[in-house]
Amino acid sequence: MKPSELKLFYEPKERLRLTVGEERSYISVKPVWAAPLSHPNAYLALMNGKGEEITVVQNPQELPSDSWTAVERELRQRYLTATVRTILHARQEYGATYWTVATDRGQRDFVTQSLQENAQWFSETHLLLLDVDGNRFEIPDVAALDARSQAYITAIL
Amino acid sequence: MSVTESTPPEGERVGALPAYLQEEVLIQLEGDYSEGSAFGHRTLEVTAETVRVRETNGVVAFQIPVSEIKEARNEPLVGGGRLEITGKNGDFFPILTYSSTVSAQFSEAARGIEQLAKGEPLSINLKQERTRCIKCNRLLPEKDGICPACVNRTKTMGRIAQYLRPYRKQAITLTVLSLVMTGLSLAPPAIQGALIDGVLTPHRNLGLLWTLMGLWLVTLAINSAVQIMNGRLIAFLAGSIAADLRSSLYRAIEFLQLSYFDKKQVGAITSRVTQDTDRVWGFLVDGLPYLVTNVLLLIGLAAFMLTINVKLTLCILAPLPVVFLLSGLFWKPVSQMYHRVGQKWARFHIHLNESLAGIRVVKAFAQENHENTKFLQRNQELRDAGVQADNRWFTVFGAMSFFTSLGALINWTVGGYMVYRGQLSLGNFWKMHQFLGLIYGPMQWFAQVNNWFGRAMAGADRIFEVMDTEKEAYTRSTTCLEIVGEVTFENVRFGYDKSNPVLKSMNFTAKPGEMIGLVGKSGAGKSTTINLLCRFYEPDAGRILIDGIDYRDMELQAMRRQIGIVLQEPFLFNGTIAENIAYGKPGASLDEIMEAARAANAHNFVLSKPDGYNTMVGERGAKLSGGERQRISIARAILHNPRILILDEATSSVDVETEKQIQEAIGRLIQGRTTFAIAHRLSTLRNASRLIVIEKGQIVEVGTHAELMEKQGVFHSLVETQSQVTQILGVGE
Numbered sequence: 001m002k003p004s005e006l007k008l009f010y011e012p013k014e015r016l017r018l019t020v021g022e023e024r025s026y027i028s029v030k031p032v033w034a035a036p037l038s039h040p041n042a043y044l045a046l047m048n049g050k051g052e053e054i055t056v057v058q059n060p061q062e063l064p065s066d067s068w069t070a071v072e073r074e075l076r077q078r079y080l081t082a083t084v085r086t087i088l089h090a091r092q093e094y095g096a097t098y099w100t101v102a103t104d105r106g107q108r109d110f111v112t113q114s115l116q117e118n119a120q121w122f123s124e125t126h127l128l129l130l131d132v133d134g135n136r137f138e139i140p141d142v143a144a145l146d147a148r149s150q151a152y153i154t155a156i157l
Numbered sequence: 158m159s160v161t162e163s164t165p166p167e168g169e170r171v172g173a174l175p176a177y178l179q180e181e182v183l184i185q186l187e188g189d190y191s192e193g194s195a196f197g198h199r200t201l202e203v204t205a206e207t208v209r210v211r212e213t214n215g216v217v218a219f220q221i222p223v224s225e226i227k228e229a230r231n232e233p234l235v236g237g238g239r240l241e242i243t244g245k246n247g248d249f250f251p252i253l254t255y256s257s258t259v260s261a262q263f264s265e266a267a268r269g270i271e272q273l274a275k276g277e278p279l280s281i282n283l284k285q286e287r288t289r290c291i292k293c294n295r296l297l298p299e300k301d302g303i304c305p306a307c308v309n310r311t312k313t314m315g316r317i318a319q320y321l322r323p324y325r326k327q328a329i330t331l332t333v334l335s336l337v338m339t340g341l342s343l344a345p346p347a348i349q350g351a352l353i354d355g356v357l358t359p360h361r362n363l364g365l366l367w368t369l370m371g372l373w374l375v376t377l378a379i380n381s382a383v384q385i386m387n388g389r390l391i392a393f394l395a396g397s398i399a400a401d402l403r404s405s406l407y408r409a410i411e412f413l414q415l416s417y418f419d420k421k422q423v424g425a426i427t428s429r430v431t432q433d434t435d436r437v438w439g440f441l442v443d444g445l446p447y448l449v450t451n452v453l454l455l456i457g458l459a460a461f462m463l464t465i466n467v468k469l470t471l472c473i474l475a476p477l478p479v480v481f482l483l484s485g486l487f488w489k490p491v492s493q494m495y496h497r498v499g500q501k502w503a504r505f506h507i508h509l510n511e512s513l514a515g516i517r518v519v520k521a522f523a524q525e526n527h528e529n530t531k532f533l534q535r536n537q538e539l540r541d542a543g544v545q546a547d548n549r550w551f552t553v554f555g556a557m558s559f560f561t562s563l564g565a566l567i568n569w570t571v572g573g574y575m576v577y578r579g580q581l582s583l584g585n586f587w588k589m590h591q592f593l594g595l596i597y598g599p600m601q602w603f604a605q606v607n608n609w610f611g612r613a614m615a616g617a618d619r620i621f622e623v624m625d626t627e628k629e630a631y632t633r634s635t636t637c638l639e640i641v642g643e644v645t646f647e648n649v650r651f652g653y654d655k656s657n658p659v660l661k662s663m664n665f666t667a668k669p670g671e672m673i674g675l676v677g678k679s680g681a682g683k684s685t686t687i688n689l690l691c692r693f694y695e696p697d698a699g700r701i702l703i704d705g706i707d708y709r710d711m712e713l714q715a716m717r718r719q720i721g722i723v724l725q726e727p728f729l730f731n732g733t734i735a736e737n738i739a740y741g742k743p744g745a746s747l748d749e750i751m752e753a754a755r756a757a758n759a760h761n762f763v764l765s766k767p768d769g770y771n772t773m774v775g776e777r778g779a780k781l782s783g784g785e786r787q788r789i790s791i792a793r794a795i796l797h798n799p800r801i802l803i804l805d806e807a808t809s810s811v812d813v814e815t816e817k818q819i820q821e822a823i824g825r826l827i828q829g830r831t832t833f834a835i836a837h838r839l840s841t842l843r844n845a846s847r848l849i850v851i852e853k854g855q856i857v858e859v860g861t862h863a864e865l866m867e868k869q870g871v872f873h874s875l876v877e878t879q880s881q882v883t884q885i886l887g888v889g890e
């Protein structure tokens with residue numbers, strides 16, 4: 001399937017729908033990143049209502065712009081991973097680490113435990129923190145954070 | 158349909174007292190995302206009539222009459238969930254988004270909404286869990302759990318001290334010996350001072366020289382004897398306490414709920430038993446004795462010095478507060494760095510454990526280099542963290558030694574001046590100088606002990622954290638019954654993640670002696686059913702009854718003793734074949750063991766081994782073949798003689814002849830027991846009394862093999878698919 005042939009839109013209001021060219025239509029579509037951490041913003045899988053793959057779009061930017069806008073909206077609702085912009089405070093006490101961060105979704109306090117498992121490095125600078133409830137806080141590039149935030153990371157991890 | 162979205166009608170604000178405020182709110186839950194998936198707050202309110210979502214300012218963002226709802230569900234999202242409602246006319250509303258912290262509660266709420274929509278009474282378990290500490294308002298690592306910040310160090314020390322209790326006598330002796338040692342270490346400088354002032358300066362009293370030297374010799378002899386006793390006592394005490402700590406930690410780990418092991422890697426748990434107990438041991442053997450003797454020494458020295466010359470003593474000790482302050486100031490960052498080293502150790506352990514356990518796979522895929530790269534990376538991380546921490550430590554230590562050395566400089570400056578002026582005798586000056594040397598020791602270890610203390614407390618806390626984690630309900634009930642074997646699932650619902658149930662409303666009864674085959678696609682909930690039956694997990698809702706009694710009212714171990722399992726990948730322990738067969742019945746005679754092995758078709762192959770029943774099976778039974786391991790595990794189950802038996806695809810990975818033998822063995826094993834069998838090859842379940850077909854966590858068909866084939870439903874299509882696959886595989890071969 002060519003990305004340019006995929007038309008994604010909300011119909012009815014809250015349901016993402018896909019039509020492929022003039023021939024096929026899927027009434028309930030769920031966009032899923034195939035490898036969100038190693039290949040961010042690429043390999044977007046579209047799943048039907050039963051959870052089966054319809055297609056994988058290698059470069060979602062090639063989707064028609066209306067479709068991409070609709071998918072982006074759906075993705076933002078489905079991926080509650082917050083991107084950390086600044087670490088305002090982090091303190092380690094005994095087994096737990098308490099964080100206060102400013103993210104793209106607002107400010108949040110959270111607590112992590114067993115950092116050897118719950119701080120996952122996907123590259124030298126790409127970090128994912130999982131809090132005790134499984135909420136996700138991503139730092140795509142630790143080196144791009146301000147000096148103070150970086151100092152917290154170095155001191156704790 | 159009357160649905161209001163985003164635009165609240167007049168009078169819908171809090172304080173306006175509209176009609177709905179008089180309705181009783183049955184469910185009220187706060188979500189932690191606002192519109193547009195940003196962090197914020199929105200509240201779900203459910204009354205008998207209406208479901209509504211309210212913004213922080215009280216504005217109603219959405220509402221729908223309960224009577225118009227067809228379905229309500231929790232849609233799992235990445236890092237949270239969404240409450241979705243489908244109307245009777247097919248309209249679809251994603252009404253509220255929330256994080257994983259509260260998704261289990263919203264999943265319950267969705268169930269509640271459905272119950273109300275169906276006109277059923279509301280029956281959900283909406284326990285409000287504490288996420289913050291009542292005392293300090295800090296986030297809790299575990300909901301309703303303990304706040305690590307409010308568990309103080311004195312308490313942790315106190316808990317470690319409890320482990321001293323059985324060794325009270327030795328501890329008291331140790332304290333007395335420490336006091337004696339402290340006293341004795343003050344003797345040489347005092348003797349030297351007396352020698353200088355009494356013999357060397359006046360050039361007379363030679364006899365006093367011999368007396369003093371004799372006294373010195375005696376002191377030295379006593380000192381080394383005391384030191385030997387002291388050292389031996391410390392070794393005994395610290396070793397015993399560490400062993401006790403390891404034992405109680407291991408015991409605590411054994412009783413933990415299985416969900417704990419789902420979340421943690423084995424390496425990380427092992428590291429707690431080895432590394433963390435080692436740290437506590439290290440502190441007890443090195444840190445604590447130093448602390449006790451040197452604090453005593455410091456007090457003794459200060460008292461002695463004050464009797465010699467108050468002014469000089471105060472001058473010499475002037476840098477002391479700075480040293481204390483510095484070490485207090487630097488302790489936290491340094492200990493944090495050592496905590497980090499601990500984490501790197503755990504990561505290192507995990508990789509090492511894993512790559513050694515999977516060495517066959519590593520070799521088979523020729524991935525030695527890949528594993529080596531990973532190892533080098535972990536090793537380097539560990540080295541870097543260690544070097545950084547030690548660097549920091551030595552820098553702080555070096556800076557501190559400047560202040561500690563100042564004492565000597567002051568002594569020579571002030572004391573030298575006093576001797577010159579005749580205000581202080583040379584002997585007393587020398588005593589001061591020697592005492593100062595003794596103070597150096599305590600000064601140098603002060604930061605060190607703090608560091609040990611920090612590490613040991615962190616280790617102890619990690620140990621106590623495991624000990625304080627919720628255990629399985631071993632002691633909840635003491636009802637201990639002989640099971641007949643009737644098993645009933647009554648509206649059982651369960652999910653490993655509570656917001657996402659794997660089993661939904663499961664209902665069936667297995668009569669004593671029946672063989673029930675559990676059938677379904679992978680992920681349908683077969684293994685989960687078994688896990689619940691073994692009480693590895695307990696239902697989130699509904700009950701499981703054994704002989705009509707809720708199994709949560711039974712004593713856990715007594716109940717499990719009457720359940721036997723034969724797993725697809727049988728786990729054998731490193732030991733002999735006989736020990737493995739007798740695992741569930743320690744002390745079984747060789748006759749009993751052989752009887753079980755015969756019934757399991759294992760006897761002949763066991764006898765063909767040079768050591769027969771004394772053959773060592775290797776780690777995890779690696780020295781036996783798959784079929785042999787399986788038959789040993791069947792023999793183990795036969796000897797265990799359970800009333801309820803679980804067979805988990807026991808014959809999936811062996812050749813035809815072995816399979817025949819295993820099937821025969823199983824045929825003998827299941828006689829007279831209630832048996833639950835999972836088998837992928839559906840034909841092997843032909844002999845089952847009944848088959849239960851599970852799909853997406855629900856029972857869709859029940860009946861005998863023949864009945865279900867005739868019905869041509871789900872089971873029939875599963876069998877059809879399987880025979881087609883088998884044919885294709887057959888052609889492929």
